[in-house]
Amino acid sequence: xxxxxxxxxxxxxxxxxxxxxxxxxxxxxxxxxxxxxxxxxxxxxxxxxxxxxxxxxxxxxxxxxxxxxxxxxxxxxxxxxxxxxxxxxxxxxxxxxxxxxxxxxxxxxxxxxxxxxxxxxxxxxxxxxxxxxxxxxxxxxxxxxxxxxxxxxxxxxxxxxxxxxxxxxxxxxxxxxxxxxxxxxxxxxxxxxxxxxxxxxxxxxxxxxxxxxxxxxxxxxxxxxxxxxxxxxxxxxxxxxxxxxxxxxxxxxxxxxxxxxxxxxxxxxxxxxxxxxxxxxxxxxxxxxxxxxxxxxxxxxxxxxxxxxxxxxxxxxxxxxxxxxxxxxxxxxxxxxxxxxxxxxxxxxxxxxxxxxxxxxxxxxxxxxxxxxxxxxxxxxxxxxxxxxxxxxxxxxxxxxxxxxxxxxxxxxxxxxxxxxxxxxxxxxxxxxxxxxx
Amino acid sequence: xxxxxxxxxxxxxxxxxxxxxxxxxxxxxxxxxxxxxxxxxxxxxxxxxxxxxxxxxxxxxxxxxxxxxxxxxxxxxxxxxxxxxxxxxxxxxxxxxxxxxxxxxxxxxxxxxxxxxxxxxxxxxxxxxxxxxxxxxxxxxxxxxxxxxxxxxxxxxxxxxxxxxxxxxxxxxxxxxxxxxxxxxxxxxxxxxxxxxxxxxxxxxxxxxxxxxxxxxxxxxxxxxxxxxxxxxxxxxxxxxxxxxxxxxxxxxxxxxxxxxxxxxxxxxxxxxxxxxxxxxxxxxxxxxxxxxxxxxxxxxxxxxxxxxxxxxxxxxxxxxxxxxxxxxxxxxxxxxxxxxxxxxxxxxxxxxxxxxxxxxxxxxxxxxxxxxxxxxxxxxxxxxxxxxxxxxxxxxxxxxxxxxxxxxxxxxxxxxxxxxxxxxxxxxxxxxxxxxxxxxxxxxxxxxxxxxxxxxxxxxxxxxxxxxxxxxxxxxxxx
Numbered sequence: 001x002x003x004x005x006x007x008x009x010x011x012x013x014x015x016x017x018x019x020x021x022x023x024x025x026x027x028x029x030x031x032x033x034x035x036x037x038x039x040x041x042x043x044x045x046x047x048x049x050x051x052x053x054x055x056x057x058x059x060x061x062x063x064x065x066x067x068x069x070x071x072x073x074x075x076x077x078x079x080x081x082x083x084x085x086x087x088x089x090x091x092x093x094x095x096x097x098x099x100x101x102x103x104x105x106x107x108x109x110x111x112x113x114x115x116x117x118x119x120x121x122x123x124x125x126x127x128x129x130x131x132x133x134x135x136x137x138x139x140x141x142x143x144x145x146x147x148x149x150x151x152x153x154x155x156x157x158x159x160x161x162x163x164x165x166x167x168x169x170x171x172x173x174x175x176x177x178x179x180x181x182x183x184x185x186x187x188x189x190x191x192x193x194x195x196x197x198x199x200x201x202x203x204x205x206x207x208x209x210x211x212x213x214x215x216x217x218x219x220x221x222x223x224x225x226x227x228x229x230x231x232x233x234x235x236x237x238x239x240x241x242x243x244x245x246x247x248x249x250x251x252x253x254x255x256x257x258x259x260x261x262x263x264x265x266x267x268x269x270x271x272x273x274x275x276x277x278x279x280x281x282x283x284x285x286x287x288x289x290x291x292x293x294x295x296x297x298x299x300x301x302x303x304x305x306x307x308x309x310x311x312x313x314x315x316x317x318x319x320x321x322x323x324x325x326x327x328x329x330x331x332x333x334x335x336x337x338x339x340x341x342x343x344x345x346x347x348x349x350x351x352x353x354x355x356x357x358x359x360x361x362x363x364x365x366x367x368x369x370x371x372x373x374x375x376x377x378x379x380x381x382x383x384x385x386x387x388x389x390x391x392x393x394x395x396x397x398x399x400x401x402x403x404x405x406x407x408x409x410x411x412x413x414x415x416x417x418x419x420x421x422x423x424x425x426x427x428x429x430x431x432x433x434x435x436x437x438x
Numbered sequence: 439x440x441x442x443x444x445x446x447x448x449x450x451x452x453x454x455x456x457x458x459x460x461x462x463x464x465x466x467x468x469x470x471x472x473x474x475x476x477x478x479x480x481x482x483x484x485x486x487x488x489x490x491x492x493x494x495x496x497x498x499x500x501x502x503x504x505x506x507x508x509x510x511x512x513x514x515x516x517x518x519x520x521x522x523x524x525x526x527x528x529x530x531x532x533x534x535x536x537x538x539x540x541x542x543x544x545x546x547x548x549x550x551x552x553x554x555x556x557x558x559x560x561x562x563x564x565x566x567x568x569x570x571x572x573x574x575x576x577x578x579x580x581x582x583x584x585x586x587x588x589x590x591x592x593x594x595x596x597x598x599x600x601x602x603x604x605x606x607x608x609x610x611x612x613x614x615x616x617x618x619x620x621x622x623x624x625x626x627x628x629x630x631x632x633x634x635x636x637x638x639x640x641x642x643x644x645x646x647x648x649x650x651x652x653x654x655x656x657x658x659x660x661x662x663x664x665x666x667x668x669x670x671x672x673x674x675x676x677x678x679x680x681x682x683x684x685x686x687x688x689x690x691x692x693x694x695x696x697x698x699x700x701x702x703x704x705x706x707x708x709x710x711x712x713x714x715x716x717x718x719x720x721x722x723x724x725x726x727x728x729x730x731x732x733x734x735x736x737x738x739x740x741x742x743x744x745x746x747x748x749x750x751x752x753x754x755x756x757x758x759x760x761x762x763x764x765x766x767x768x769x770x771x772x773x774x775x776x777x778x779x780x781x782x783x784x785x786x787x788x789x790x791x792x793x794x795x796x797x798x799x800x801x802x803x804x805x806x807x808x809x810x811x812x813x814x815x816x817x818x819x820x821x822x823x824x825x826x827x828x829x830x831x832x833x834x835x836x837x838x839x840x841x842x843x844x845x846x847x848x849x850x851x852x853x854x855x856x857x858x859x860x861x862x863x864x865x866x867x868x869x870x871x872x873x874x875x876x877x878x879x880x881x882x883x884x885x886x887x888x889x890x891x892x893x894x895x896x897x898x899x900x901x902x903x904x905x906x907x908x909x910x911x912x913x914x915x916x917x918x
Contacts, residue, residue: 004574011568033676248454289487299489305473306481307493307555320494343479345470352466359459363452375455382462395472 009053010314013339020046020102024353027095040094044082047102051075054315056110061316064116074108074123076344081130083422090425091431096357099350100420101403104413106347111408112329113315116317118327118408129417137425138417141432147369153194154218160187160224170227186411188226188234191416195222198375199242203249205370211425213248223266232270232277233399236394237383239263244379245372280350284397297324301392304337309373312340329400333392347391347406353381354420361427370426377419461793483697487609490544492690497558503527503679504557504579504723506539506549509614509762509802514539515550515626529626531588534595536623537647538586538615538800543629545637547647549800552746553582560811570676578807583616585802593913594619597906602894603873607910610787610879610888610916612817613796617910618747618780620648637770653776654892656714656846657695657863657898659875660771662785662832665710666824667733668721669831678706678721689762693770696862709866710835711843713825713860715770722769727757730765737823738784744797744820745780766807772864784889785823786858786877789836790885793829795820837882842899845878848908854915856880858907860899871895876903880911887914 027039055071060062078101085097104126130195140146162185163362173348219242226235243259270277279294287295287302300323308318318325329335336344358378365371372421384401391398402409404416471609476484483495485822502525506515514535517525523716529539540548560567560577570577593603594617607617624636634642646652669675680703686693693715695701701714709717722730726847734754735741743749755774758766767773788795804813824832833844836857839845844860858878865873874896879888898904 004572009573011571105603161512163871175887219758226871244458248458251454286489288484291487302476302481302484303487303493306477306485307490307497309481310477313496317496319496322492348466348470348473352463355462355466359455361457371455375458380456384467386462386465393469393473393476395469410833420537 003042005319006057006314007055010312010317010340013050014311014343014346016046016050017339017343019347020050021353024095024099024350030304037094038365041100043095043098043102044079046296047098047105048075048079049103049111054317055112057315058112062116066120067112070112070116070123071119077123077127077130078105081133084134088134089424089428089429093204093357093361093427096420096424098380098419099354099357100405102350103347106335107331107406107408107413109315110338110406111329114320114327114334115408117390121407121410122413125413126380126417127321129414132414133417133421135423136421137428139342140422140425141429144422145204146197146430147201150198150205152203157194157198158221158225160191161222161229162229163187165225165229170179186409188229188231189411189415191222191232192234192237192380192415193220193422196241196245196373196380197237199245200369200372200376203372204269212246212250215242227270230276232273232274233384233387233401236399237261237266237380237387239266241376241379245376246283248375249368249372255364267407270366280397280399284394284398287394298326298332298392298394298398300413301330301333304333305341305393308337308340312336312338312343314338329398329407331403331407332389335406348385351382351385355385356378357421358382361423365430367430370430373426374423380417381416447551447772459509461853463629471528472871482555482559485551488546488551491887494542494554497555500651501558501577501579503542505581505814506553506557506585506809507581507586508591509584509616510587510588510589514586515583517608517618518625527626531592532625533590533623534588534626535586536644537620537649538618539584540697541626541629545643545645549582549584550733551748553804554800556580556582556801557606559767561804561806562808562811569714580595580812581805581807581809582801583802583803583805585609585616586618586800587614587616589917590617590910590913592617593617593860594906595621595623597909598891600894601896602648603896604647604890604891605892605906605910606649606779606890607914608781608783608787608798608888609798610791610799610885611831613787613798613820614802614817615746615798615800616887616914618649618800620652625866641693647747648772648779648894650745650780650891653752653778653820654873654875654894655773655863655865656771656777657861657873657875658715659782659859659861659863659877660768660775660777661710661713662735662789662836662859662877663732663737664718664725664769664771665706665835666737666832667725667730668706668830669828670723670733671729675706675831678709680704680709680714680717680720682709682714682716684716684853686717688723688766688894691719694798699760704730707838708842709837711838711841711845713844718770719766722766723762725765727756727765727768729761730768731756731758733759738781738786739775739777743784744795745784746798747780748798749759749780750778752781759811771861779890779892782875782877783888786890787888788823788878789829789832790888792826792877793824793831796821833882833885835859836878840878844898845904847862847900848878848911850914851880852909854911855883856907856911857882858904860902860904862898865895873895874899874902876900876907878907880915887911 023039028034030036059067085092162300199215202211222238223235224265248255283294283298285299311312315338318337322334361375362371387399388401388403390396402412470592503517508514515529517527519525540550542550558578559656561580573871600619605619622642624644681703684695684700690709695715739752739754753776805811840848845858846858861875862872874893876891876899879885891903891906893902
């Protein structure tokens with residue numbers, strides 16, 4: 001009888017996820033906010049049910065007395081985020097708020113299943129970041145001269161990447177983290193935000209004739225510093241963000257295709273110059289043939305996804321613990337193994353929905369600076385989602401980046417929440433004042 | 439290049455944003471399509487990996503492992519549910535299919551291993567599966583139908599008897615593996631109880647599938663390869679002549695015929711039929727080392743082979759810089775050459791099938807427990823290993839072995855005429871000890887099956903291996 005309940009609930013979770021994802025797109029059939037609001041409410045119900053059922057299973061399976069408390073607290077935070085956004089910023093994009101909370105819900109569930117301590121740490125970071133997320137739109141509404149500080153942003157970005165490169169200890173060959181007062185900071189995560197601001201500022205504010213050149217130089221320095229730190233995933237994300245922002249700013253396709261050609265050349269150069277890039281490519285080409293060493297991660301990930309199949313093994317039905325770094329870079333494989341591929345495709349659709357909403361918001365701005373910031377964040381987010389899911393499914397070589405809002409990682413989740421709320425903040429400030437910020 | 443104007447704020451730049459949105463969405467759709475494709479079609483073969491056994495065990499808790507059937511419709515392995523709800527895996531033929539069907543326990547080998555996830559996958563109508571899931575009934579895994587034949591397998595196993603060795607029987611036109619026996623064997627029904635013993639038995643290695651993983655010196659069976667190379671390099675091979683005095687000397691290398699026999703005056707056919715080492719040393723000494731090595735590689739030495747079972751690679755140590763000793767020793771099948779019985783069967787089957795090798799296959803189809811066919815595996819050509827003329831020339835030589843030479847124990851067969859090559863491969867300093875080989879096919883005029891027999895320490899191939907092949911051929915053509 002017990003197993004029947006688990007199997008049954010797994011089907012329910014799948015259906016709820018599919019319905020939620022469907023509504024992310026179906027909602028645009030309605031033009032009035034009132035009709036849309038019904039769907040948004042339904043989405044909140046769906047995600048809360050997924051949350052409740054999943055934590056019910058986790059509690060029964062582990063018998064861990066901490067689980068109900070964790071569930072209650074985290075659910076309260078997510079609900080509070082949704083409610084407070086509605087109260088404080090009625091103009092905010094509700095679909096984006098829902099999606100943000102949905103992705104965090106999935107993250108909490110799978111983290112609590114994999115490693116309760118990590119889930120608890122993640123919750124603490126989210127609690128703090130959620131406060132930031134609530135305040136940011138308010139600050140942005142008042143503080144409209146952000147763009148003037150683009151030089152400061154550019155210098156701060158380059159300086160912190162240099163600092164990390166020089167002073168951090170290498171972990172797995174990559175210099176990513178620096179410890180300050182017991183907190184491990186991954187500079188490249190935070191620089192993602194100010195990088196977008198600095199490039200948008202250079203492209204729109206600088207009076208210089210050579211502002212494109214300036215943007216290119218600033219970007220190149222960022223990318224090279226990241227390459228030197230062996231953080232190739234971030235390097236390629238920064239490069240893509242720069243290319244797309246220049247393309248949108250100029251409307252010239254040659255910059256887009258030139259940038260893509262540059263990325264291709266850079267990848268080839270990276271392949272020739274760095275043995276760890278070659279290993280990634282080899283692991284991608286034949287993970288099973290190299291399963292005893294560098295193919296192990298991807299092979300385990302494919303085993304997990306393949307064994308879970310479309311309907312999944314159910315929570316605690318699989319062995320996702322066998323995948324290395326499963327809580328961060330390989331979280332997608334764990335979700336697929338236990339919830340099934342149908343569920344994870346639903347989750348990808350939610351990510352696509354977020355990306356489209358970012359772009360949609362970008363299109364609504366008249367102010368080019370805001371437009372560029374929104375596009376920059378959209379590409380940062382969308383490309384990172386593509387890199388991580390494509391990497392763990394062997395669609396593309398693995399680059400080792402996290403799945404925003406879902407993966408474990410205090411820096412990753414904090415930065416993702418800030419990005420989501422900055423977009424909301426800009427959107428709110430423009431919609432409420434109806435005048436473009438100066 | 440960097441002089442392009444940046445737009446003014448009021449200029450609409452949404453076309454570019456739309457374009458980027460479409461591109462990203464398209465890339466994501468491709469990613470989703472790939473994940474669906476992987477899960478639906480690719481994941482089966484990926485997850486069936488020795489490193490993924492734990493997940494298989496988890497699946498087994500929810501699915502009753504499917505049955506394995508022989509080509510003639512007999513059950514080779516099935517899972518029986520006891521009264522208390524626990525299940526047990528049964529192998530009705532016991533030892534006979536030990537290595538071919540294999541087992542899935544602490545280790546895993548055979549069809550059980552290669553079809554593990556097929557047996558754990560239930561292809562029943564999805565609504566039925568959901569119904570089973572929801573009512574707590576374990577789904578019944580699919581049935582795997584093999585190409586193995588119970589009668590031929592039993593004949594091969596009993597013909598080999600208690601001797602160490604292997605027998606492989608292959609259909610040359612389809613690549614079907616009809617029988618695959620390795621001895622010593624074990625009873626897979628008791629695998630959990632005997633595991634520690636047979637795993638620790640390094641002297642007899644009963645777990646080793648000698649048919650596919652046993653590497654042996656090929657002895658005179660390798661003269662098939664040497665003869666092929668000689669035919670390739672000499673258009674007038676028919677006029678070859680040699681006077682055997684029982685031994686041959688060249689460049690400081692001294693070769694003796696088996697048991698010091700003196701074969702007298704011979705052409706190529708008789709040299710091959712009588713397996714004259716002196717004559718073949720003479721032939722080898724004139725071969726082009728580089729081309730000979732290339733021919734070996736074309737016959738899949740030193741490379742992967744299309745074998746569905748776990749196997750070892752056969753090796754020939756020869757290249758353009760090898761010395762005369764290596765060249766001649768290789769040519770008569772001694773030296774550093776090593777080959778697996780299944781590889782020998784593949785070469786023989788290519789000779790029999792006009793030079794074309796069919797991919798050996800052991801899984802014929804997958805059905806639902808109810809019997810509906812899910813997947814029917816088709817025979818596939820692996821490729822041409824030699825020209826039609828070369829294959830025909832080799833078949834003549836191999837027929838001569840039965841008519842005039844070491845394979846005389848295959849004379850007088852009823853209902854078919856056989857051909858082949860014997861081998862007595864020395865494997866230790868003690869020159870009186872040898873492995874007995876036979877690689878052959880039948881019928882001679884329209885070959886259907888190829889066989890390879892090896893008996894470890896069995897002495898002469900003609901005396902020991904050929905009679906085993908004859909018993910299997912008799913069963914195949916006349917039914918026991």
